[in-house]
Amino acid sequence: MPSQPLPSVLSTLFSEESIYLVDLYFKFIHDQPHSLFHEPTFKASVVAGTVSQPVLLSMMGMSARFATQPDIRSRGPMYCAKGKAALKDDLENVCIENIQACILVGNNCFGDCSADAESLYFVIAIRMSQILNLGGCNEVDDGVMCETKRRIFWTCFIIDTWASGGSDLSRQFGWQAKQPRVPMDESVFSSMKPGDSDIAESEWRPGLWGHMVRLVGIYSQIQQLHTQLAETAEWDEALMDESVRRLEAELDAFAQNLGPGLKFSMENLAVFVSRGLGSVFMAFHLGYHHYYTLLFYQYLDQRRPSTRNGKKHADRCKAHATIICNILKASREVPGAEALYNIVGHVTIVSSSVLLHTYLFGEPHELEDSRNGLESNLESLVQLRSYWPSVELMINRLVVFQKNCIMSLGRNTHRFDKWMVKFLIAHSLALEDKVDNMWPDSDQGQTPEDASLERSRITQSMIMDIQNSDTFGGATGYPE
Known part of the structure; x- marks a missing residue:
């Protein structure tokens, strides 16, 4: 589902700062505790103003922790709060962007000592991924979308394993006989462009x-x-x-x-x-x-x-x-x-x-x-x-x-x-x-x-x- 452009009242504040904080996210967080995005495609959506608001705001709230400028860092909690509010307003919309937002919000909650809230947002993300059947690709999906879905699917699997154990709660994601292939080599995925076909099995190799x-x-x-x-x-x-x-x-x-x-x-x-x-x-x-x-x-x-x-x-x-x-x-x-x-x-x-x-x-x-x-x-x-x-x-x-x-x-x-x-x-x-x-x-x-x-x-x-x-x-x- 296409995301709506950011409201003009926020656009002026975001501009360069949003790009700066997105860069910090991809430097310090991307592909480490979770793997949710195709970096070139996501950054292009930020520049175009079509990025999901819950995703962008939550991402900025997370990465503001790593900003060297005190004024930008101080705005981190504000971005976290706005990201959470934007997600809540759209929570019944089951889509990939809201899965990504739930995972980002959950990570922000855990980082700020709200483990119970973290568990709630992670469970929502997992349930949405099951509803959307992210383990499989649709005929209309290009290679970037197929691999993004796989990475979100496996992120939910890993999060479920760690977070359920971390809170001493039951798991939501059972291991199934038929699973999507594991994520491909990160360099190959990053070099893919929208519209490219999915990598053939004969050329595929696993990444980290x-x-x-x-x-x-x-x-x-x-x-x-x-x-x-x-x-x-x-x-x-x-x-x-x-x-x-x-x-x-x-x-x-x-x-x-x-x-x-x-x-x-x-x-x-x-x-x-x-x-x-x-x-x-x-x-x-x-x-x-x-x-x-x-x-x-x-x-x-x-x-x-x-x-x-x-x-x-x-x-x-x-x-x-x-x-x-x-x-x-x-x-x-x-x-x-x-x-x-x-x-x-x-x-x-x-x-x-x-x-x-x-x-x-x-x-x-x-x-x-x-x-x-x-x-x-x-x-x-x-x-x-x-x-x-x-x-x-x-x-x-x-x-x-x-x-x-x-x-x-x-x-x-x-x-x-x-x-x-x-x-x-x-x-x-x-x-x-x-x-x-x-x-x-x-x-x-x-x-x-x-x-x-x-x-x-x-x-x-x-x-x-x-x-x-x-x-x-x-x-x-x-x-x-």
Whole structure:
């Protein structure tokens, strides 16, 4: 459905500012937490004045966070409010533009600490995509529209997986036997023009977002495993090890099929940055290594019965958490590789919790690297918090995690339970202190050693520093 031109009262304000903020969106957000647009076509609609008002206003509200000019940045909440109001006025119009707007509004809500509103808008987007059957193309659709529909379909699938787990709610999008093909190579899609035919199967190859879709299918199984563990009083260690082995094999097979050019390295990052896909490359690897970290996380619990692969799994958890730290560091230092979308905060928190646990309970040879990694991650959290108020709540979750680790210093571990699953997956929910802290009698009476107390004081000081640091940083330091 064609969008109406912007009212003249708003057109004067938008003009150059709207184009500037749209450019910021495509630089810092596009193809990272979601993939909703064909960039050349969308920008052309902005210039022509035919762009959807709910979409444009919501996009401007999101990207104003990254503006270096204080006056433009200060208008971000106004754009968010106007975008939400425009969407509500047209909410019964089931169309692609309103799906895009719902996803943008949902992201703005989550970034501003309104997780319940985020869930509502995401559910509306998912239902609209099902009504429109975005998994299939119409005969009148050109290649750009076909691929845009696929990307919105898979965005809804990924959002449903992450957001439902993040709020501890049931999923809306079930995996079906017949699905549209996953998104194509981003460079090929970007080079397509309106009227072009869809890419033939013989010429099609998946892009980074196509790989992300396949990874999320594995992630959903990891979510299910964690939920089962949390709801089971007595674990069947053999069954759990078998489940982990199976999912590990899926992730390892996925990695082997990627080829050397898609592995995370500074050389490969430079190639993707040169193609304008540095941030998408980072988003892909943050998710990939986050899923590995989650899969092996329960093996950090040193109270668990010894298993044949327990130490190996714990070491792999630490290794992938460290790779996330390296990715975040590169994202801060390499222009064109920024990872500044909201959910990076949660990925950083989980990685930081592994590094924190390693520093508190690890071997002497692990201390320097885990402390340096934790300090580096905290830099990313301070940076992310300057754009997204919700990251403050995520930092608070790390504070609660640290507190519970310190409470268990005499027992030399923390317990993997429902509380821990909430910490790892339900990122939208506030994290309370543990109520049930029961431990075997053999642990009673133990007290932490002086070295452990010193480690706890160091980590407390590190996290306190970021809590007390300036929360307003803006996008200074990034090329416009």
